[in-house]
Amino acid sequence: MRVLLRTLAPLLGLALAAVGVLLVIEVVAAWVRPGSTTGIVVPWQAWQATLRDTTWSDRPVLVVSVCVGVIGLLLLLVALLARRHDVPLTSPTPAMTxxxxxxxxxxxxxxxxxxxxxxxxxxxxxxxxxxxxxxxxxxxxxxxxxxxxxxxxxxxxxxxxxxxxxxxxxxxxxxxxxx
Missing domain, CATH: 3.30.300.30 (ANL, C-terminal domain)
Structure with a gap:
């Protein structure tokens, strides 16, 4: 489990860094081109129009939310099972472990x-x-x-x-x- 956790942590970090870079690119593009209706990399306007017509009870929203919940529970389980399995020794004083x-x-x-x-x-x-x-x-x-x-x-x-x-x-x- 520790190997899986050590593999997942950098991958999730890289994914978050990529999202952050995209956000910075889009914000800078919006400042430089204030009147544009499209993003440079991500089509924000098309996504906004799609999300405006989508409700919480639509099937894609429910499927995505269940998938995100299951992935979150799996990550939590991996993190909990990846603890160290140390062998305790008798301590010389009560204040030491x-x-x-x-x-x-x-x-x-x-x-x-x-x-x-x-x-x-x-x-x-x-x-x-x-x-x-x-x-x-x-x-x-x-x-x-x-x-x-x-x-x-x-x-x-x-x-x-x-x-x-x-x-x-x-x-x-x-x-x-x-x-």
Whole structure:
């Protein structure tokens, strides 16, 4: 959602800037040519005549208003869902708020898990509520690999000053021996 918001913000800004440039051009043209009945870029007189005959209950007005309302609600939803998902940490004083990103937590867990000799590769995803570890090990004993990875992950999470302990899910699989 943050990527969508970061894309929409410049596009909406450019659209508003374009409307502002058009407005400036038309105002300057109206000052320079006070008796003209047409605009330079935008046909204001034709639009004014059309809008004079249009009422609020006409079908095009209702369709445009519903479309604008739906687009506004979608933009509001995108903005609300694009918030940061920080992982809160215990603060040293009540006046402080300390947090970290889920990416940092995932990197810490990943480095700790990969430091084990029996782990060949690992991927970690983390949030404030859950840490998911997917580890690959050598085909000796997959059960002991899962226990080792879970123990290392639990020890690290217990050592971190997290305000709320996330649940840990560990999945392992054996990696094929190189030929």
């Amino acid at each position: 300390v947090s970290t990103s889920p990416r940092v937590l995932a990197r810490l867990v990943g480095r700790t898990v990969r430091a084990s000799d029996d782990v060949a590769a690992a991927t970690v995803s983390a949030s404030a509520r859950r840490v998911v570890v997917r580890a690959e090990g050598w085909p000796e004993d997959e059960g002991s690999l899962k226990e080792t990875v879970r123990a290392r992950t639990d020890a690290l999470i217990d050592d971190l000053p997290l305000a709320r302990r996330p649940s840990v899910a560990v999945t392992t699989r054996s990696r094929k021996e190189p030929r």
